[in-house]
Amino acid sequence: MRISESIRDQLALKFEVLFPHLDERQRRLLMATEARLLGHGGIRAVAQAAQVSETTVRKGVDELESGAEPLGRVRRPGGGRKKAADIDPRLRPALLALVEPDSRGDPMSPLRWTTKSTRKLAEELTRQGHKVGADTVGDLLREEGFSLQANAKTIEGAQHPDRDAQFHYINEQAKAHLDTGQPVISVDTKKKELVGEYKNAGREWRPTGEPVKVRTHDFLDRQGPGKAIPYGIYDIAANTGWVNVGTDHDTAAFAVASIRRWWQARGRHAHPAVTRLLITADAGGSNGHRTRAWKTELAALAAETGLEITVCHMPPGTSKWNKIEHRLFSHISMNWRGRPLTSHDVIVNSIAATTTRTGLRVEAHLDTGAYDTGIKVTDAEIDALPMHRHRFHGDWNYTLNPAHAQPTPRAADPAAPPDSVPARASARPGPASLRDPELTGMTTAQLDQLTRTLIPALEDRRESLRHQQRGGDRLRARGAGAKDTLTAPARILATVLHQRKIGTHDLLAALFGVTRSTMSRAVQEVQPLLGEHGHTIPPSTARFRTPADVAAFLTPEAAQREIKSAC
Missing domain, CATH: 3.30.420.10 (Ribonuclease H-like superfamily/Ribonuclease H)
Incomplete structure (x- = not known):
């Protein structure tokens, strides 16, 4: 079973109180007893609470289970293996020279441009003649006040004087x-x-071992x-x-x-x-x-x-x-x-x-x-x-x-409240003015030819899309029911103006007197047909924000005529 943090804290407090009054053998047997009582995972939990190695706790458990007399041994004061830093006085300065090449150590350290893990530090120290392991390197670094730290974003770049x-x-x-x-x-x-x-x-x-599964990239x-x-x-x-x-x-x-x-x-x-x-x-x-x-x-x-x-x-x-x-x-x-x-x-x-x-x-x-x-x-x-x-x-x-x-006149926002839609301008260029070659980039004859070419393909495409949406054949004949807001020629003209990049969907919607969504659907329907029939519409150098801008761009006679007809 999993040993809870509260049990580990209680063990740590018990060891802190009793260990100063016990010798080496008694401490080892106390830890072994606690580990056996905890069962599976007890050795690791006791070792962490007592801040000793798991090997020491395991030895105590083996002594208890062997039943030999006397249980274990007690070393004389000063006995046991000496610390690596005590045996090799040059070990600590050599380690500091590797981890502090820019301040107190060697600026030509071979690990200057390498990740300084304890394993790599131990390998370099061993190469220099200091026999030491990665765990000992970690202990020495902590004794010297080192710890694993990430970069801290504190240095600001050049600041504006004001x-x-x-x-x-x-x-x-x-x-x-x-x-x-x-x-x-x-x-x-x-x-x-x-x-x-x-x-x-x-x-x-979340429940342990049940993370939410997501994509690997x-x-x-x-x-x-x-x-x-x-x-x-x-x-x-x-x-x-x-x-x-x-x-x-x-x-x-x-x-x-x-x-x-x-x-x-x-x-x-x-x-x-x-x-x-x-x-x-x-x-x-x-x-x-x-x-x-x-x-x-x-x-x-x-x-x-x-x-x-x-x-x-x-x-x-x-x-x-x-x-x-x-x-x-x-x-x-x-x-x-x-x-x-x-x-x-x-x-x-x-x-x-x-x-x-x-x-x-x-x-x-x-x-x-x-x-x-x-x-x-x-x-x-x-x-x-x-x-x-x-x-x-x-x-x-x-x-x-x-x-x-x-x-700027704007089309109705379907997501906005009804009373939040701004009123459209009372005057705007009509469809005849929008066919001006200055806007379409082609003559009237060329635009008519393009319209005649695309209307059958557009009708077939719209019928195919509606067939997919219905999931079956028509129940009513073509032409029955509600009429489209935009006619087929108007849809083609709007797409040509969109390809010319004269303005946004909002502007086109205002010019044709429809909503943004209607204009977007019209462009999506016609735009693929232009590519299929090999028609490339070059962008215009003119850009407009309002219908008034379009009217001013057109010939004065045409603009005035359309404005009067709209009033």
Whole structure:
């Protein structure tokens, strides 16, 4: 049976009290008696409690079982084998020369670039003429105050000269907002997590010998559920957290979309009648101070909400001091330690169940939206932003004013409350303008030819997909039932514009008057057909954020005609 720690502690206390009053033979027989009473595993437990070798305890057990008289022997004072360090006075200095080559020893030590295990140290000492074993080397090192230690992360790299001043500035801004009842949030992207039966750091209580079995490697399975990107918003005053778990890319659009969802679902209710919002963020990543898309998306959010949004970035290399790291993310990591994150639902539920004794409450929601990468923001677009850079480090501290800003029309978010969907712009370029060669990269005749070529293949593909979903043949004829939101030519045109990379799925959805999910499905249906028929759509050099940008890019006559027809 397994000897408990409490029994070992009791034995250690008993030996500590009795051993000073017993001779060598009596101590040996006492340990043997205790070992026999404990049964299986008793010799090892007694040896550990008495801090002697198992051989000594085993000898005592053999003496008891032999029944010979007298039991064992007692050596004279000073008897027994001498310690290796006493026999060889040069052993200890030689050992210190090997383990301290940079300070007190030999800088040319042969073990300078080698792992200094006790076995290798013993081999080198033996080669030098000091006969010693690995256990003796370990005893000598402990006597000299050595122990096994890992590296300690304490040396910081080059610091920005205004690092401390920026921390003071952030504190002043936060205090000014909190004193007037304005919300202050800390935002960041948590480490991306692999979704599936992968090892997760940490341990949790389970029956002995029944660990959770996970994969032997951490390579992402392309056929599996993929990865999770938790983006967190921590409300400093309310001590609440909101985590938007993405599944696509960690982009600036995703970061601001997370803040938008927090504001629509919780922020505006927890902080009614506020006019300003302070965001503290890291210097890099999707919410970095050099990320142009981050600023443009925040400008759109300011216009939608009517909030004056101030952003203060942490100095470079100081992300660990961001409030969200030690007030939210660290508790999430502890909450799911040792538990494989087998699905997105497991991740969302584990995050939402995170609490602390200080009253932290966390909400988590899954975001399956697509967030395109590679979107460029021009100098003209940045200059047009209603952004005021602060006098102190305007690159780190700036305010986005909602005045004179035009919100970006966005498709409805299926996961958002019905009243949280921003209104679309009343005017947008119509389908005829979207066929302009400047947008499609081809003439009208070429686009018509492409449409005629792909429509039959598109209809067959959609019918095949529906057949798989139904698991059988149609019960109604084609054309019966609800009509599609997008016609086949519109789906092909939307995919061409998507391949041209003129804007995000949100922009295309707003241009065609549909939701983001409808636009995503349309692109997924048509995009493979372009490759199958050998059509390559080169990307455009133009990038747009709003329908108004598209209208301004088109010929004035066409733009005005479409706007009038939409009114």
